[in-house]
Amino acid sequence: MDSQGYRIYQEENKMCIPNGERTTIAHPLPEDWQGKEKETLEKQPKCAKAVQLVAQATDCHQNQQFNAAIKFFQQALTIYREIKYRSEEGVVLGKIGNAFYGLGDYVKAINYYLQWLDVVRELKDLRAEGLALGNLGNAYRHLEDNVRAIEYQQQSLAIAKAVNDTRGEVAALNNLGLAFKALGNYEKTVEHLQRSLLLMQKLEDRQGEAQVLRNLGNVFYALGNYAQAIAAYQQRLAIAQDIQDGRGELQVLRNLASACYAVGDYSRAIEYYQMRLEIARQIEDHRVEEQTLGNLGVTYEAVGNFAKAVECYEQRLTVAIFMQDSRVEQQSLGSLKVACYAMGDYGRAFKYQEMRNSPSQNFIGNR
Structure with a gap:
């Protein structure tokens, strides 16, 4: 696989860090898609046919049509196995796992991630192995098997460090923090999230930095350390305003108001709620509006x-x-x-x- 192809492969198979509600609206496939395209596909060599199937599946996945994406990916998988193209077989196995992950079917996602892991280990592709391990850890965390999630994320972290994959390291640290939080080990949670935050700042990834600050603030809030929670939330608010992330701003304003309320600083809580209300009305989000009122x-x-x-x-x-x-x-x-x-x-x-x-x-x- 060339360097450009590998970069795209990394982007499409990056470790999933769930960030809340999806906002993409799925568009249904035309009912006659198969009749229009099947004949064209059948006339092509097998490899080209598989490439087109993967492209079709990727479009479906991006539109959150996960079942349709799985169908196309599985057809491509069959072809790659027939022609013994192991590297692409591994890529597609990971993509199928991601589609099941998107559906919330974490058991099936794990099944495909494990198959992907077998292939990349056979090919001695360390970076891809780190991705597969990270996605396995995420899936197990959603199944509330946090002990196993931590095991996979620690393996992923070790590989990320070994191959100088800073983004892989960031993802593993963040996900380790979330898994430790689920186990109630807040000391380990803060340790991993702070390490992740430093790397995000080094990468100048403002969106990622905001996400980690949110997670840190939530941990401090759970610990009753409201001063540190407020400090983390205020940093996140500044980033949201700087990058014009309206949704992020709505979220962190609620967090800030709750933390200020918890320490009895009602005037600041009112100030943050008023800011949130103004934004909600500007974007006509009636659910946020009624909650804030x-x-x-x-x-x-x-x-x-x-x-x-x-x-x-x-x-x-x-x-x-x-x-x-x-x-x-x-x-x-x-x-x-x-x-x-x-x-x-x-x-x-x-x-x-x-x-x-x-x-x-x-x-x-x-x-």
């Missing part, structure tokens, strides 16, 4: 400003009705009842209790 209401109650709390809960109720979310609607009405009662407005408290017992269409026009 609820958090703001609770924080205003904590400082005894029940009028402001009521204002937030009423706005949250409006959003809930717009979203037709009866659960949030009921929560908002309950919060309004309690806040009104706390400030001595018993008539409004009774009104909101009555509204809880009424279908929303009976009062939307009266708001």
Whole structure:
């Protein structure tokens, strides 16, 4: 495989570090795709046919059409095995594992990662071996087998160091930190995440640095070390603002507000929630908007400003009705009842209790 091909191979098979919700929208395949392309494929030499199948599968994977991707990859795998092209067989085995990983079928992902591992070890491809070991570790962590996950990530880390693969080292350190966190070993978690952070900064990978800072902040928060959690979150916020990562900014503002609330710094918690609310409204994310309004209401109650709390809960109720979310609607009405009662407005408290017992269409026009 030439250097350009190997670089692409590394990118497509890099160790998976789950970063939260997917935002890509899958596009369905045309129903007649097979009729249009099968004849063309059949006329080509086997190797070229396999290359086209892999390209088709990669497109499907990028659009999160994992089942379709698996089908194409498996067809390519059959060809590579027929022509005894072991290096490409290994690549496709890894890709199939990644597709099952994307589906959340970690048992099948492990099966293909192990086959991939066998091939790359036979070929003495150390870098690919490190990738396979890392992906195995991630899959086992999702199966909550953190002891085995740590074993694979430690092997991956050792290889990354041996071949000077800094990105592989970063991924292994980050994933080791997450596995140790799941085991409750926070000292090891912090150690590995801080090492990962230093390497991210060396690579000038701002997005990766932000991800590690988030993980570090979460660990400090879990330990009750709110000052260090806030420091990590503030660094992450600065990066999110610098690279214009709106989603990342929304996430870290929530974390910052929660940490400030935990230490009783309600004014700063309100400030961060207000910033989050403004962004949510700018991008019309109604779910984040209603969640933030609820958090703001609770924080205003904590400082005894029940009028402001009521204002937030009423706005949250409006959003809930717009979203037709009866659960949030009921929560908002309950919060309004309690806040009104706390400030001595018993008539409004009774009104909101009555509204809880009424279908929303009976009062939307009266708001």
